[in-house]
Amino acid sequence: MSTAREMLSDILLSSGAANVDVPVSFDDISVCGASSADGYLESLEREFSDRAKVIPQYRDLKEKLGGALFGFYINHSVEQQNEINARFLDVLREFKANNDEIVRLSNRLKELESRMDDNGGIR
Amino acid sequence: MRVFQILTTVSYGDAVSNDCLALFELLKTSGYETYVYAENIGKQAERMGVKPYARLQKLRDDDIILYHLSTGTELNERIKALNGRKFIIYHNTTPPDVFVPYSGKLARLCSCGLDETRSLKGTFEGGFCDSDFNRQQLISYGYECPLKVRPILIPFEDYKKDPDAETLEQMGGDTKENDHKIKNVLFVGRIAPNKCQEDLISLLYAYRKMYSDPIRLILAGNPSGLEKYMAKLKVFAGELGLEDIVFTGQISFAKILAYYRSADAFVSMSEHEGFCVPLVEAMFFDVPILAYSSTAVPETLGGSGIIFDSKDPSHAARCLHEILNNKELRDLIISEQKERLKFFGYGNVSEIFMKQFKEFTGQ
Structure with missing residues (x-):
């Protein structure tokens, strides 16, 4: 008795369906173009929101001892990074808010343009 | 003898976590004193008794460590310094190149994961691999310890x-x-x-x-x-x-x-x-x-x-x-x-794992 793979192989020898070309290549699609169309700003916002909340912690005995001696510097550095990420998050949110406004105004402009007649008046 | 499973994340639902939790149950029902420690713990895993790695108790030389490796993490470095007899459970790491256009973070994690896997080659007494493909990869990284293939344990219930x-x-x-x-x-x-x-x-x-x-x-x-x-x-x-x-x-x-x-x-x-x-x-x-x-x-x-x-x-x-x-x-x-x-039946894979575990540990 033949296996399923052998059976299919035999069937395909007599299969008549013609080949199809896929007209678009996945590699030709720009990551940036696709990203701006689908919530990339939201994912960036989430990532920096997480980064702004990193908790300084000591991990093993060696680091605990290091922390006891130099803890101020270790924590200070993490807190500085968090502060930078929090500021970046503010900038990102401002950019996102402006971006939404730009999209809204562009749509309004297109709508008005479509209502213009040949002499520049509103139909 | 106590058996400790250590890994970076236990979150109910992903394959590595499920394997770890299924092994936890298997070791427990086989009469071993066993624990799971992880850096990141999902709520359900916490309820099942997984403990934070930061609270890992002092390990003895005769303790068994089963270390699940599937990504880049600081644990890959820290594991070297732990007392106990160490065994790797290798789940493979995705090649970083594929992530480069989409996520620098994931590309870095996987790149570190591969480097760290190589750097751990002399750390373990033996290893459990999900597949022979994974086993061959460890061998290509210079692992000379005995490596056994055993499928992931899936709780079909x-x-x-x-x-x-x-x-x-x-x-x-x-x-x-x-x-x-x-x-x-x-x-x-x-x-x-x-x-x-x-x-x-x-x-x-x-x-x-x-x-x-x-x-x-x-x-x-x-x-x-x-x-x-x-x-x-x-x-x-x-x-x-x-x-x-x-x-x-x-x-x-x-x-x-x-x-x-x-x-x-x-x-x-x-x-x-x-x-x-x-x-x-x-x-x-x-x-x-x-x-x-x-x-x-x-x-x-x-x-x-x-x-x-x-x-x-x-x-x-x-x-x-x-x-x-x-x-x-x-x-x-x-x-x-x-x-x-x-x-892949639970009984068969459990038997394979326990046989290999006893061959490795002698207990």
């Missing part, structure tokens, strides 16, 4: 739970009880470039050009961290006029069960798998499998399912059309998959 009724209805009901007007073609796995969901979209395009019977593509997987890739997939599908693809996003276990129960075929185009649990899940739900032959996929299928070597969408569409419409072929595939599934 969980799969007998009730599926999400609404999703099941939306997909046309359980395949065993309904002849679907629109056939459901399913892939389960994270939305990630190594899984090559774009090739499934190309397959759908080819199928619809070549045949008239309606099919629906369901991509069940979490895109978290790879939103750019997900966005590109949607634009690609849109350019091909395939706006009806179901992207489920992160979903509950009950919904995953519903998608499996309503699937007419499981198709994988993945180019990197260290084991591929969804193949075994498809076997469990009697869903015929069509898969691109790469990495550990042929090994997990073990001669069952249909595999192909070339990513020609037209060829894959021909195979899929036969699987969906030729009852004799379909029944034969399912019967071969049932036979293969026996190997």
